[in-house]
Amino acid sequence: MSEITIRPFKPEDLPRLQDIAVRAWIPIYEERKRLIGEVLFNQLFPTGSECKREQIRAFADQTPEHMIVAEDGEGCPVGFATFYINQENRIGTLCNNAVDKTSGLKGVGQALYAEVFRRLKAAGMEVVQVNTGLDDGHAPARRAYIRAGFDPAGIESVTYYKKL
Ligand SMILES: CC(C)(COP(=O)(O)OP(=O)(O)OC[C@H]1O[C@@H](n2cnc3c(N)ncnc32)[C@H](O)[C@@H]1OP(=O)(O)O)[C@@H](O)C(=O)NCCC(=O)NCCS
Numbered sequence: 001m002s003e004i005t006i007r008p009f010k011p012e013d014l015p016r017l018q019d020i021a022v023r024a025w026i027p028i029y030e031e032r033k034r035l036i037g038e039v040l041f042n043q044l045f046p047t048g049s050e051c052k053r054e055q056i057r058a059f060a061d062q063t064p065e066h067m068i069v070a071e072d073g074e075g076c077p078v079g080f081a082t083f084y085i086n087q088e089n090r091i092g093t094l095c096n097n098a099v100d101k102t103s104g105l106k107g108v109g110q111a112l113y114a115e116v117f118r119r120l121k122a123a124g125m126e127v128v129q130v131n132t133g134l135d136d137g138h139a140p141a142r143r144a145y146i147r148a149g150f151d152p153a154g155i156e157s158v159t160y161y162k163k164l
Pocket residue numbers: 001024025028096097098099100105106107108109110111131132133137138140141143144145147
């Protein structure tokens with residue numbers, strides 16, 4: 001754990017974090033393709049996990065202060081997490097987060113979540129929520145969220161597709 005440092009986002013991190021995101025979401029998009037078939041997949045997600053590149057850029061442009069980075073002992077980014085604050089209902093949201101599996105470090109996700117929780121609490125949030133998929137592609141995320149102490153709130157929605 002001591003090899004992992006959590007720090008604020010810096011603009012020069014962006015390309016590296018975009019690469020981490022695109023790679024981390026590949027298995028998730030592969031599983032989606034398997035579940036809904038290639039034709040529908042190509043229509044719904046024409047760029048596959050590449051779409052994460054733009055999502056992360058938009059987040060970094062709009063709310064860079066709500067983006068944190070995990071770096072290894074050499075100062076290389078190995079993961080990131082983003083979050084939202086809602087001052088009205090005092091519910092914080094953990095959003096896009098991803099880890100570079102090839103770093104070989106264990107507990108990067110947990111270190112990021114602990115810092116997100118700390119920041120949310122400092123901002124007056126009383127609850128933190130996170131949304132994830134129920135498919136096999138999201139299994140590592142579900143495991144990590146349970147490990148971090150989240151309680152599943154039940155199945156709130158499911159997406160159906162029908163070919164017309
Ligand atoms: C979700 C995600 C960010 C979680 O990150 P992570 O680093 O894998 O999560 P954790 O820190 O909980 O666990 C990683 C490993 O470290 C271990 N670990 C956790 N805390 C630890 C600690 N304090 N010390 C040592 N090891 C620890 C875990 O047991 C786990 O080991 P395993 O891979 O052998 O099972 C990552 O799986 C990912 O990038 N997934 C793809 C993108 C994604 O799904 N994002 C979320 C969308 S909703």
